[in-house]
Amino acid sequence: MFTGIIEEVGKVQSVRKGKDSAAVSIGAKTIWEGLRSGDSIAVNGVCLTVTSFSQSGFTADVMHETLNRSSLGSLCAGSAVNLERAMPANGRFGGHIVSGHIDGMGTIAAITKDDNAVWYTVKTGPRVLRYIIEKGSVAVDGISLTVAKVHNDGFSVSVIPHTAAQTILSEKRVGDIVNLENDCIAKYVERLLGSQPPKTAITAEFLAKYGF
Known part of the structure; x- marks a missing residue:
């Protein structure tokens, strides 16, 4: 991990x-x-x-x-x-859970400067996008990043200078391909909900009833 x-x-x-x-x-x-x-x-x-x-x-x-x-x-x-x-058992959890198992690839569609930050917009397919949420986590070429915006055909992240300088993001150009890994928690939750028997399935109504 x-x-x-x-x-x-x-x-x-x-x-x-x-x-x-x-x-x-x-x-x-x-x-x-x-x-x-x-x-x-x-x-x-x-x-x-x-x-x-x-x-x-x-x-x-x-x-x-x-x-x-x-x-x-x-x-x-x-x-x-x-x-x-791989993370040692006594290490610090500085990013998020990353398995190293790629879910898909994306293409850098735009790179935009925003004062001291740089915005990277990545286009990708529905298979990856279904697990992308604003303020959620995504690994781009192994880098733990926070999703800043979600689009119909991709997402954007805002990267601080330190992250760009310490990774290969600073070398990326529009049109380059990147590896993408979704937050594994979302995939497990989807799988578990989909496997629930109809009578015990967790629904929005069930969660609202119990204060979630």
Whole structure:
């Protein structure tokens, strides 16, 4: 599990592509500290398993499913990537619950300056948008962000200078693809409500009756 607080921006050193998979080598300065083979690292929000590492970085395998559902297939040598190690049990929960399992991709439709902040508008499909709410959480390339506005075909986030500078957001341009992960709580609630037997289903009337 991750929190969406990026620890370091790494650089892809190499990508070895197979028929339907890939092995990626990523250079990093600090992310390797305390690392072990088999540990999880979120790369642009995608949970990958470390297969080997050194003081200059680590390697990880990327399977077919991951390439199909994320933007990792477009990585090449020199690409900058957001990196976050899995959250330790005694760590601080600075962002929100991030699993590293991408729900879909979006396209940056607009980047607008607003005094000391920068607005990013992301277009995406109904599959992702159904769980997006104003002031809710969303992970964009692994970054925990608060949704500022919701549109018919996307959403907008307002990013402070620190977040932009410490992540690859500052390098993004209109038209770039980003990985998106919804708040997992919304997905679990939907699943549980949908599985309730008709006689015991939780409805708006039921919640209002008991003061919710």
